[in-house]
Amino acid sequence: MTDSTSKFHPVLAVSNIKNHISITLEMENIQYATWAELFKIHARSHRVIDHIIPPETGKGKVPTTDVEKELWSTLDATVLQWIYATISNDLLHTILEPDSTAMDTWNRLRDIFQDNKNSRAVTLEQEFSHTNMEDFPNASAYCQRLKILSDQLKNVGAPVSNNRLVLQMVAGLTEAYKGMGTLLRQSNPLPPFYQARSMLILEEVGLAKQVATGLTAAMVARESDDHSSSEYTLPNHTPSGGKQAPNRNNGGRSRGRGSGSKGSGSRGGGGRTVGSSNGGRGSWQRQPSQQQQ
Numbered sequence: 001m002t003d004s005t006s007k008f009h010p011v012l013a014v015s016n017i018k019n020h021i022s023i024t025l026e027m028e029n030i031q032y033a034t035w036a037e038l039f040k041i042h043a044r045s046h047r048v049i050d051h052i053i054p055p056e057t058g059k060g061k062v063p064t065t066d067v068e069k070e071l072w073s074t075l076d077a078t079v080l081q082w083i084y085a086t087i088s089n090d091l092l093h094t095i096l097e098p099d100s101t102a103m104d105t106w107n108r109l110r111d112i113f114q115d116n117k118n119s120r121a122v123t124l125e126q127e128f129s130h131t132n133m134e135d136f137p138n139a140s141a142y143c144q145r146l147k148i149l150s151d152q153l154k155n156v157g158a159p160v161s162n163n164r165l166v167l168q169m170v171a172g173l174t175e176a177y178k179g180m181g182t183l184l185r186q187s188n189p190l191p192p193f194y195q196a197r198s199m200l201i202l203e204e205v206g207l208a209k210q211v212a213t214g215l216t217a218a219m220v221a222r223e224s225d226d227h228s229s230s231e232y233t234l235p236n237h238t239p240s241g242g243k244q245a246p247n248r249n250n251g252g253r254s255r256g257r258g259s260g261s262k263g264s265g266s267r268g269g270g271g272r273t274v275g276s277s278n279g280g281r282g283s284w285q286r287q288p289s290q291q292q293q
Contacts, residue, residue, distance in 0.1 A: 010046045011075055017042075017082045025109070026088040031148065032113035033155040035086065043079065051079045052106040076102050083109070117156040124153050128160070132172040139204045143169060143197040166190045169200070176207060 014020070020042050025035040043049045063069045079102040084092055087109070095108045128149040136142040146169055150160040167190070170181045180203045184196055191199070 009071070009075060011048055011078050014046065014078075014082075017085050021082075021086050024086060024088060025091060027090050027094075027112075032109070033151045034148075036110075039082070039086070042082075048075055048079050051076050051102045054103070080105060114156065120156045121153060121158040124149055124156065125158065128153065128168065131168070133174050133177070139197075139200045142172070143193075143200065146172075147193070162193055163190050165193045166196045169193070169196060173200075177203060 021035070021038045023031055023035045023038060025032060040049065040053070043052055063072045080100070083102060083105050084096075087095075091109070091112075094112070095105055097104075128146070131142070131146055131149065133139065133142045136145065146165060150165050153160050166184065170184050173181045177200065180200060184190065184199070190196070
């Protein structure tokens with residue numbers, strides 16, 4: 001029996017049970033073993049464990065006075081509220097009955113999740129044996145699912161040993177973790193499951209870093225190739241000054257200046273020659289002398 005001499009019981013100081021028990025017990029997502037363990041720890045720490053689990057013979061104290069009976073009734077109602085607040089609505093409507101005690105409600109929940117143990121064990125065993133890492137987003141989620149299934153098997157009377165749990169984890173690994181699987185299989189003895197889980201998660205982090213490094217190197221190499229290609233591309237050139245020299249030939253006459261110099265010709269042969277080179281003005285012509293005229 002809870003100590004009734006205390007003026008203020010620690011149970012009354014709990015304002016929100018979900019701050020202490022974060023799991024919501026549901027029919028579909030079976031986590032009864034975890035939920036029950038957390039609830040028992042919380043009840044024991046607040047000295048109300050005997051409201052859900054009967055004390056050993058001779059150790060329990062039956063309330064006799066009106067004050068003790070009133071305190072017992074208050075504490076039992078509080079524990080009952082804790083149960084209702086940490087289960088789903090479907091379960092609440094299933095187990096809710098008028099004038100129920102916390103222990104009656106606790107036992108009904110236990111019967112719901114622990115009845116037909118053999119049938120549940122077969123179903124859980126099949127799921128446990130066919131759990132593969134490729135069906136999960138990461139190594140942590142994969143290992144967590146294996147642990148939950150092993151706890152549920154233990155809850156229905158089919159416990160899973162540490163060796164089998166580790167070997168099942170290794171059997172469901174993907175090809176990328178082949179090296180880690182070989183290392184774990186060759187360990188003698190096999191490491192505890194939590195240690196194997198930690199090794200697998202560290203391996204996942206290392207693989208992720210390798211992939212990120214490879215992608216970065218590929219991007220740098222591609223940018224370098226693009227830069228080199230742009231350097232060897234020859235641009236189109238135009239003549240000096242940016243404009244092509246126009247053709248000024250008009251009717252066969254040329255007035256352009258070439259590289260030749262302006263000449264005065266030569267005197268001889270009774271005539272006079274005036275002109276310049278092909279690059280000068282006009283063309284060479286022979287003028288008749290005055291005597292010939």
